[in-house]
Amino acid sequence: MNSTLFIPRPEHPRPQFMRQSWLNLNGEWQFEFDASRSGKERGLQKPEAKLGHTIVVPFCPESKLSGIGHTDFIPAVWYKRSFVLPTEWQSGEVLLHFGAVDYEAEVWVNDVWIGRHRGGYSSFSFPVRHALREGGNIVTVYAEDDVRSGKQPRGKQSGTYRSQGCDYTRTTGIWQTVWLEHVPATYVSSFLLYPDPANECLHVSAEINGPTTGFSFRCSSSFEGKATGQQTILVGARSVRLTLPLAEKHLWHPGSPKLYDLRVELLQEDRIIDSSSSYFGLRSIRLDGMAFRINEQSVFQRLVLDQGFYPDGIYTAPSDEALKKDIELSLAAGFNGARLHEKMFEPRYLYWADKLGYLVWGEHANWGLDISDSSALATFLPEWIEGIKRDFNHPSIIGWCPFNETWDAPGGARQNNDVLRIVYETTRSLDETRPVIDTSGNFHVATDIFDVHDYDQNPESFRKRHQPLADGGEPWVSFPERQSYSGQPYFVSEYGGIGWDPEQATEDGWGYGDRPKTEAEFKLRYEGLTNALLDNPHMFGFCYTQLYDIEQEINGLYTYDRKPKFDLEWLKSVNRRRAAIED
Template identity: 45%
Template sequence: MMNVKKMCVVILAILLTSAINIRAQIPRSEHPRPQFERNEWANLNGEWTYTFDFSESGLERGLFNSEGFDAKIVVPFCPESKLSGVGYKDFINNIWYHRKIEIPEGWDGKNIKLNFGAVYYTAEVYIDGKFVLRHFGGSTSFSADITSFVEAGKKHNLVVYAHSDLRSANQGAGKQNLQCKSYGCNYTRTTGIWQTVWLEAIDQKGLQSAQVITDIDQSKIIIHPRFYSESGNNLNITILEKGRKIGKTTVKANNSSIAIIPVKKAKLWSPENPFLYDVVYEVTDEKGQVLDKVQSYLGMRKVHIEGNKIYLNNKPFYHRLVLDQGFYPEGIWTAPSDEDLIEDIKLSMAAGFNGARLHQKVFEERFYYHADRLGYITWGEAASWGMDCNSEITARNFLSEWEDIVVRDRNHPSLLVWTPMNEAWWPDQVQYPRFVTDLYEMAKNLDPTRPVNTVSGGVHIVTDIYTVHDYEQDGKRLKNILYNEKGEFKQTPNHINHGKNMNIGFNGLAHSLQFDFPKYTGGQPYLIDEFGGIKWTVDQQKNKGGSWGYGNAPKTLDELYTRLESQVDAILSLKDQVWGYCYTQLTDVEQEQNGIYFYDRTTKFDMNKIKAIFSKTPETK
């Protein structure tokens, strides 16, 4: 007869195996917020039901009361994607989702948060037919407190309604198609839920957020916590170095509290040594009982600008970036697995890049987590293409979304530069300057620790970094365009529109001549953060216009390597004028076939030759 000890071991093994099997059945089952992780959470990814609502009559038909729709979809993959099980590629203006949720009995007495990584574009949340929350913004995370709508141990109907009006020009589209089919550098759309959905149990007086600033010059960590409810409780913060406690402090659990923790012999985060400290936050009552516990991490590093250079940890840091659009053949905006996020970073580093401009998409937090771990520099960007940047409605929509982006990601050490917009080329003289200035000031107020590249390759109004785009294919000509013999820098195309024939004035008066767009005159970093884009298909000679890229395609691989090296060498030779670059792009994306890798991430070129080119620095060139 089996003794009690052996029986316990067998039962534990069965439970563990069952948990692993359940986890394996859930797509994207890993915790979506590695920098703010609690033990009590439940992943809601997997099979939901859905229905399209092309007539936009769902509210009238009471779809928010649904107990299940006829069709099935796999969350968190968008309905346009193969992995969703739907694969509908045409415009989807309205979609309704449903699934049953059950709150564990052990969560009774706690606040229940329903979290969404991202839903494109406007989301409405209902529990058992009751309206819970509305959220605007297709790229940002949000939460709904559903405590008053649910009971522990009972099942409830969760309904999510997503609406998108991509062609309105009032919302950021990024690289999503504004036409029916993909064309040029615009690709398959993403609608509805496209990042992880999860439940979380939190004490009513728990920790809501923590802004972390690392001061390497004084070897201190500064943390500003925020709580769901202020109280007489304490917040204990512990800093660990590979499991060893190296710092601890206690502050009152109030939003006015600031925790300052000295760190002796601090290990700095850098691409060469991406060291991360573990952080444990614990809210305790007057008896010392832990009410809320959050696991986190941080990297001690500093980024700043002096003159025309960007510095990392007080040393000049030259950016050798690649444009990463974050598209996947089967998942569109959503990586099929956590391993795919890691693989993209490793592929970029294997090609010789030290980081990426995360282009026209807000990447999920786990991408930043892996970049933090692997020592991979990132520039954080928003999905701004498709917007009318002269519209006050657009500004209203985008500013609130931009605020959420900065607040969500500002603690990641790998993120060095903010880039809210890309290639805004048709500005007016009134609303556009106001909009761009607001974006800049918002970023600096929310996060004063990073430089802002306000409009990459577009019309700069106020910016810390001046960036230009140029796809000239000949290296010598590219060099002369960027900085010619007369000592003149290439300017962003701020001459395209000077407000002529536009009613942009106050009380009907034209103000088109009252504002002069600024030009680059030196004194700040100047980068070419888009260049290259050399087209190369599977069979270059047989291609008959089915692909898209920049310039005339080279006839041979040797010609491609020579052209590429001439472009990189030209930029590196301007080290006193141009402080870094971003090559277009990491992978092919659908019909745009100018990546370093194919769309499925398989090898496209001789990677030894590619790495030798992109590993060059101004010193080694």
Template identity: 35%
Template sequence: MTATQTATTLAPNPQFQRENWVDLCGQWGFAHDDADAGIGENWWNRADVFNRQIVVPFPPESELSGLRETGFHPVIWYRRSFAAPQLAADEKLLLNFGAVDYAAKVWVNGQCVGAHEGGHVPFSLDITHALGEGEQVVVVRAEDRPQDVHFPRGKQDWLEDPHSIWYHRTSGIWQPVWLSTVPALHLTDLHFVPDLANYRVRCEVRLNNVPSAPVALTIKLTAQGQSIAQQTVTMSEAELRFDIAIPQLENGVHRDYLLWTPERPNLIDAEVTLEGKRPDIVQSYLGLRSVGVGGKRFLLNGLPYYLRMVLGQNYWPQSHLAAPSPEALRREVELIKEMGFNGVRIHQKIEDPRFLYWCDVLGLIVWEEMPSAYGFSNSATERLTREWMEAIRRDKSHPCIVAWVPLNESWGVSQIAERPDQAHYASALYHLTKALDPSRPAISNDGWELVESDIWSVHDYAPDGEGLSSRFHEPADIEAMLRGMGPARRRIVLDGRELGDKPVMLTEFGGLSYLPKQGEKWHGYSTVDDPQEFEDRLRDIFSAIAAMPHIAGYCYTQVTDTEQEVNGLLTASREPKLPFETLRDITTMPAASVPHEQIDNARRKARKAAEDAEPID
């Protein structure tokens, strides 16, 4: 079943997988094209220019690619051969890319089979018509202009060497490449949107084409090996939305075995079969859970839930934005949970679907954030909007994702407080996000200068708990901050917007640098010199936040040291700077804003005291 795979057997997209996919990762031919001569010289028909090797899917700037070339190379080319699987008369062969940064053009056997723009999202190309006899050849041209600030680049530096909080680039192919055999009429999209209040799941399906005649689509849902629903519908168009009843959800007392939470990450396996001359069978899964806001709290399954998140750059020294191995993606989730957090805010990155799979399986909440552009222009607006829509299209069925963040700290809209066009853009992104997925909260511009938003999210790098308490403990202080200037000397909520009963969250804080390397450039928000001071400062800050009765959650900066940004709880090699048990004790302090945590903690202490007091025979 999909929800019980291991890292080594994991498909490139575990939530949408077919049997018999073929991995094309590994050694490819490689060439720089600094003069941008490849198009004019027909490199897609030449083998001689590919006189170097690269290991896909690692970017050429990284060590694991075999190259480690971090300079400016705006155009790069890839080439490899492969054996095509035998196709039946009514089958097609798809060539799939997890992500190519930033723009890609693809040839098979000298024929252009397609192009794609957007460096963090997947695309698939039908290459059936280009197949020949014997060995097949695929060539990819990737263009990633290092100094262009008008396309979504996230934390990738526009300078040749990393500075401040920006890192080495991740160019070209950086997620898996694979082949998949599909029927002529096949599924391209499959989304599940739980509706717990009405005991059902909304299913959204899209096909590659309009059926020539109506076809049957059957969905089977199982939980822990037991069937909970099966439904067949008829598709006469390329898209269809329909509801699947889940009767077991009606028992409000005994339905917990079905619901997804980080503490009990129950998943429902889904098998989807599209009938036709040759059936298309897709294995998927979903999580039955609801997320929302109300009464100034974040709500999970209709109940207040305190978010304990940590900021994840998800960057590895040896492979950059690409994970060094499938196992590393699972380990990243495990490390975050071992430190006591129940969530991660993936920062300036659309993460690999296999990482999201492990968040679903192991139970870790995710805020998904779009990588920013740094200039504001028509092209920047078009590029980011298009790629953001593709990211939501890929990821909207993941139960772990509980919030969408299209903009961060006014990056790309630096004059949003003074320019109506930038404010309209941020508002439009919020409303577009809600139109594509109304089932989750959306944050228009995380950190400050918020327009329409479901959560008032604030970034505050005060060096101690006293500084945080002065702004976040009392309701009057919180309201004054939200309506006025925030800690970063920016307005938090832009003029004319009602605060309402939306939750307030501290979504970046901390950033303590413990023992930065002397003589080297490094970045942190404040510095500590020894382990005890590091622990004391963490306890001071986290204690202050836990005592705040009006804060609905937090996000600490950050999981790991990353390049010169040495403010992680873990080193860049994923070693803890304090023992895991110490970190858990700090991060899991009961929150004053969620009374049941205080009660549960008191009960745990009472039980432990009673156990310790029992005489030993």
């Protein structure tokens, strides 16, 4: 079970909070389907129970890379593997981390039940020292998943047997890295970073786990190897805050992503007890009339829809390089950011966005969850909060969007507006530094930004629809009987979606509107739609649907295997043209 010859996705899964003492548990695990969800009654959680198959973690059983490739509905699954604790980990605590498990997971170590987590997209961890023993140890994971229940967010996972329209192959169980981490008895469990360019400093808020008497908390920064600041405070409680002045000011900006290195330490009598490495970007965000300002500069957001699917890994990128490549493909096409759509992307993707100066909007996978009743809050909100706290420190994230297109539930029940309002207010209370869109496209209840989705394929009528905003009047509002505009900054956060198959090999590929008959017709339509938004002096951005094809959906600018459909220099020249709203 414990193959040491091959570790897929071997890189550290949490680049902004890295300790040296960690152990990657990816690789070959025992695996079992549990269609009747009877495994606990049959004792599959017992360490000695053997499972009938093998799987390559962190790839889901629906994927080719898992070694299984079973794409029918999977009600429940089991995982099991052994590991040996490093000899130097005999003191302190050991944390068992899961990047993501879809949907509800239970964990055992040896014969001890460790805990349960609900939510298919957020990360979670458990302390497991009490369950460990000398020599070999066994970790067992059970996961249930039901995308048709209406009681869990599924995102773009298909609720029908086959993929169709804009829903695709499902993901069940473990789909991000599983790893162990050794920490001392008292350690830094989390920290939030608040960059403050105006005052040339970084504010840090940290949580300490364990006894704190006699401890100090220290943060040190550097830029390109040169020390830029250090600050130490006494730990008076389990929550600590400090301000780190910066000797040099280097701004993080799209296309110019200057990053500081950060060392976070816990000391006892001047002896370092706990140490982790991180980084941060010095950048501010401010809404100014109709402009979106980053470090006080009006930035037109040339965004593209990215849904985070891969032909061989489904939800999981085959490699760290593949995550980076998707951003590079977007930049090569002239975009400066993305809406990360109907999915919480993994931290490694956000790391590359930070490194490459790429703007992203954080979004949850709300589709599939019936929000016509307030009980949906109990499902949605805890996982959304976990996601915000996990990803808060990434400078590339310039806004939050918990919901996307909150359509009426089957049977016609309308969204419960209080669900959206409470999630919006909670998000704002957790993060006062970024704007929040309550639900992208529809139906807005309380939002910092008013966005619309407009898939009109005619450039002339498209421009005409948005001309009143350009003239300083009221913008176009989709579904005016359900939502109303109240003066917020405005942008078209989905448009285009033009279906195009360069090989003309399929007649039934899915896309918006009539498919162009020639490449020249595609280009004329793309330029016309995009120019209408760039020319609008009160439009702060756009988001084109989409970066690459996914399965039956052929409205990408790249194919599903990431080959360009069009000349990239042409695309870049269209997308990078100066926008009317920019300073």
